Amino acid sequence: MTKRFAAVLAGACLIVAGVTAAQAQTYPEANKRSSVIVAATAGSGADITGRLVTSGLEAAFPGNSYQVVNLPGAGLQVGMQALADAPKDGYTFGLTSLPTVITLSMDAARGAQFNRDSFIPVANFAYDPGAIAVQVDSPYQTLADFIAAAKEKPEELTVGVTGPGGREHLDVIGIEQAAGVKFTPVFHNDSGLALNDLMGGNITAVQGSVGDFTAQVANGRIRVLAVFNDKRSTFMPDVATAEESGFKIYSGTSRGFALPAGAPEAAATALSDAIGKMAADPEMIKRVQDQGLELKYMDHTQYGAYWDSEIVRLTALTAALPK
Template sequence: MNAGLIRRCGAWAAGAIVALSAVSAQASWPNDKIIRLVVPFAAGGSTDLIARKLADGLGKQLGANVIVENRPGAGGTVGTDYVARQPADGYTILMGSVSTHGSAPCIYPKLPYDAARDFTPLAVVATIPNVIVINKDVPARNLQEFVQLLKQDPEKYTYASNGPGTSNHLASALFTSTAGVKMTHVPYRGSGPALIDLLGGQVNMMMDVVMTSYPYIKEGKIRALAVTSSQRSKLLPDVPTVAESGYPGFEAIVWFGMLAPPHLPTDIRDRLSKAIVDVQNGPSLKPYLEEQGAEVSSIANDAFASLIKNETAKWCKVVKQANIRLD
């Protein structure tokens, strides 16, 4: 056997060993190693609460220790960028959202990651509508009456958001553009302080996820005018959608989804996706989500990738029209 052939055979054998090792590692995943579920927001928020419920279920499904790791900062982009740079081995996954993968690419001119290219989409965990709520002293009983007030006195009314460029800021901008009205934006550091000022009358309106506004709506402390999903909320069956209230096609939902670093091996991706779906429909997470006004999603893998592209296009259009930009 000549030397060239021996070298080729040796290279082939070495490559085969590497390939077999990779296959073996994937087959043994998770192999008693800790899986980190990164939440790019502070502990205690809606993303964090859903992630912790999911982590518990995933641990049982996979026979692994799944821990939640909070890495907040810059509207969720710090923790999201961190996950994008981790090894694609299935041991680091992200609880992303419409903020990190829908609006962030539109509002941050120097975003360090590409929302479509730098991740492996696994599954959308849940969707939840915003609800347009107003201070109880605002003299409007429905969305049509509120729009009339805004048109009569465009300088008078204000709306709160969780901060510049957040999902409810952009949803509010989409609403004012769609309805042809103007309001003054008052940004806060999260939904908690924004809701406090809405209750106190310092601001007139807010778009907030159903789960945090629901207790105040139920107690009559704020008034719900419309939900932003295409269907009515099960928690608020008597509250019409924005589309029903005269603006067909309007939709601005919040979604939470699981993603991994790019180039995750297909078999690990499929195992993770299946485990997420099993937990979603299990006896713990699904009832919890429904109690919060959220809906379990069936969007996974390639369909999730398409959702990210569509959401980015939608919110970039809103950002451009409203001239919203963050450094």
């Protein structure tokens, strides 16, 4: 049933008529219609990023059109499966959110029929570094304070995260492993509701991303303890990185693009170059920042290397999930 279903979904991506496109010398050929699979509902953050890039691609390749195809469902799994099964002519690609694509395929119970080898990384575009926040009148001023308290009271500090086994949950496990402490995760379906519980004093902290927190920091309701990136965030330059606090933890949500495996290499490089040019455009940088994201371009090979390194990092963390 799953197989047949996957086949039906694959059909969803059959936009491009050309049969000989795979042998094309130049990419993209003139006046082609490409479809861009976005595994999220229209209007979500990922969708807005996807549409930003497709409008940029339409400007970069005049005459070509790029149709966003929203295929939400089961986290990203429905859309990623459709991307893995999509036509390999280079005219169907998709928005990939790391590390969620990886965590989904690692969870055997979910039965995902794709893995790293199903995709050709194209480029990374936007990045939202992970961060941890507490209520503004919380006694914890720094990540070190927070961890010291957790050492004293094992499992007593509660940290709001989105779903079990997701990126934020794994971040918390990462802190636990690095610092030798234990927290109690509290699962929320979205970061807004987790923040409501934080501000109402129900939970000790929320693990999320910088973009989730900027509004409430401005309102003076919460304090971000640390950003899990190699440099401070442009949105909150006063907040120390986890590295500065002595914990070498780097995590965040990225939005990039990938082709299904088997697509022509030329497509990956052409798209990667086009996205690279877009990423240098000041107007585009501003648009991405308006969404609360950082623009973080990685080309074809850099994105692939990042993908591989995330797999290594996450394999260690998922082993610690309660079975």
